[in-house]
Amino acid sequence: MSLFISTxxxxxxxxxxxxxxxxxxxxxxxxxxxxxxxxxQSKRAKEHRALIESLGVGSEVVFAGGLMGKITKIEGDFxxxxxxxxVEVKVQRxxxxxxxxxxxxxxx
Numbered sequence: 001m002s003l004f005i006s007t008x009x010x011x012x013x014x015x016x017x018x019x020x021x022x023x024x025x026x027x028x029x030x031x032x033x034x035x036x037x038x039x040x041q042s043k044r045a046k047e048h049r050a051l052i053e054s055l056g057v058g059s060e061v062v063f064a065g066g067l068m069g070k071i072t073k074i075e076g077d078f079x080x081x082x083x084x085x086x087v088e089v090k091v092q093r094x095x096x097x098x099x100x101x102x103x104x105x106x107x108x
Contacts, residue, residue: 052093055079060100063091068105 055061059071061081069081072088079096082088 051099052096055093055096055099060102060105061096062098062100064095064097068100068108070105 055071055074057071057074060068061071062068063081067081067083067089069083069089071079072082073080074093075090077093078090079093080088080090
C-alpha cells in the first residue's frame with residue numbers, strides 16, 4: 001500500500017475518455033429528447049390546430065372545462081356556443097378539445 005501522491009496521480013491518468021465518446025453520448029441524448037418530447041408535442045399541436053380550423057357553425061364540441069355544446073356563431077378566435085336552449089356562452093376556440101359526432105347532444 002502506497003501513500004505517495006505521485007503514485008495516486010499516475011493511476012488517475014490511465015482512464016481518460018476520448019472526445020468522440022462524449023460527442024456520441026450528447027448526440028444520443030439529443031435524439032432521445034427529440035423522439036420522446038419534441039416530435040410528439042409538435043404532432044399534437046398540429047392536430048389541435050387542424051381541429052380548431054375545422055370548427056364551423058353547427059359543430060358539437062367539448063371544451064377543456066368539460067362543457068359540451070353546439071356552436072351557433074364564430075367570431076374570429078371566439079365561438080358562441082349554445083349549452084342548452086337559450087343559454088349561450090362565448091368561449092375561445094382554442095379551448096375546444098374534441099368535436100363530437102352529429103346528434104350526440106340530443107342523445108345525452
